Structure formats: C-alpha cells, structure tokens
Amino acid sequence: MIVAETERLIISKFVIADAPFFLELINTPKFKKFVGDRNVKTVAQAEERITNGHLKNYETLGYGFYKLLLKSENNTPIGTSGITQRDTLELPDIGFAMLPQYEGQGYGLESSKLILQLAKDVFKIPKIAAITSEHNAGSIKLIEKLGLTYEKRVKPFEDDVELMLFAKTLL
Structure with a gap:
C-alpha cells in the first residue's frame, strides 16, 4: 500500500512478500556496522521480522x-525510511537505510523529509528523535540536514553501545 510519493520515490508499506529485499537490506555491511546485526539469515526469519515489527507497528502505532x-x-x-517507537526511548525516532548502490544519491534525505512531514501532519507526533553511532558521519549529516539537533548520548539496546540522540520539535 502506497503511503506517499516524492519526485523520485514511492513510499510504501512493507508486506510479507518483501522478505527477500528486507533480508538483503538488513544484511548489508553498513547496516550491520551502524544499525546492528539483526541475526536474520533466512527469508522465513525476514518474514517473521516484517510480521512482528513492521506490520504490527502499522496496526498499533499507525506508522512504521x-x-x-x-x-x-x-x-x-x-x-527504507520511517518511524518507530522503541520501548527504550521516550520519543519516536526516525530512521533510514539504503542498499549500497543507492547510497549518497539523496534518497535518504528525500524520503526522510516526507516522513517528517507525515509525522507532523498525519501522525501528530509533537517531537521526534534520531539515534546513530558517533562514527556514522553520513547519518549524522543527514539527521542534521533534517533539522534535528544533538541532545544527549543514550544506550537504547541490549548491546550497551552508546549512541547519539538528536531531536526536533514538530508541533
């Protein structure tokens, strides 16, 4: 189901049939390095992640x-680009990831600008965050282009890795 469109992109909800693409995306070297290894190695595991993550969030949060x-x-x-609400963070956070051959072409910024607009106008999210590693210069640059500013360091995951948290008031 199409959620929105930009000049170059269609932003659509994930479906179970997207499992092979999702598996490829979350196993790219940069995803593993900067987002983390999600230990998803098969299409069946990717289907499970889509079902229990993406589809559940669309239903319970209204976004994902x-x-x-x-x-x-x-x-x-x-x-991918979108918003999630993590149990370990007080604010919903925006995130993005591209297949390697599509990095550095402005798709993350283009899609994330529209996601922020949806967060404000459709989802009525008053303030949004973004988290990233201090070593992920590309992500930091994109987050700052979106108008988010650094607030603090957080350890939102079980791996106890410290990440930078940026935030922006939307409403």
Missing part, C-alpha cells in the same frame, strides 16, 4: 518503517 521504491527503475526497492 516503509519500503522505498525507485520510480525510474520500475519501482525497484532500494531502501
């Missing part, structure tokens, strides 16, 4: 992470 489809390449899936 979305698949990015590139219009100029017959709607080929190239990445």
Whole structure:
C-alpha cells in the first residue's frame, strides 16, 4: 500500500512478500556496522521480522518503517525510511537505510523529509528523535540536514553501545 510519493520515490508499506529485499537490506555491511546485526539469515526469519515489527507497528502505532521504491527503475526497492517507537526511548525516532548502490544519491534525505512531514501532519507526533553511532558521519549529516539537533548520548539496546540522540520539535 502506497503511503506517499516524492519526485523520485514511492513510499510504501512493507508486506510479507518483501522478505527477500528486507533480508538483503538488513544484511548489508553498513547496516550491520551502524544499525546492528539483526541475526536474520533466512527469508522465513525476514518474514517473521516484517510480521512482528513492521506490520504490527502499522496496526498499533499507525506508522512504521516503509519500503522505498525507485520510480525510474520500475519501482525497484532500494531502501527504507520511517518511524518507530522503541520501548527504550521516550520519543519516536526516525530512521533510514539504503542498499549500497543507492547510497549518497539523496534518497535518504528525500524520503526522510516526507516522513517528517507525515509525522507532523498525519501522525501528530509533537517531537521526534534520531539515534546513530558517533562514527556514522553520513547519518549524522543527514539527521542534521533534517533539522534535528544533538541532545544527549543514550544506550537504547541490549548491546550497551552508546549512541547519539538528536531531536526536533514538530508541533
């Protein structure tokens, strides 16, 4: 189901059939390095993650992470962008990831700008966060372009890794 469109992208909800793409995306070297190894190694495990993560969030939160489809390449899936609410953070947070061959082409910024607009206008989220490693210069640059500012360091996951938290008031 299409959620929104930009000039170059279709932003769509994940479905179970997206499991092979999702598996590829979350096992890219940069995803593993900067987001973490989700220990998803099979299509069946990817289907489970989509069901228990993406689909559940759409139903319970009204939002989640979305698949990015590139219009100029017959709607080929190239990445993800969206919002989640983690139990370990007080604010919903925005995130993004691209397949390596689509990084550095502005798709993360393009999609995330629209996701922030949806967060404000549709989901009525008053303040949003973004978390990233201090070593992920590309992510920090994109987060700052979106108007989020550094607030503090957090350890939101069981791995006890400290991340930078940025935030922006929307409403």
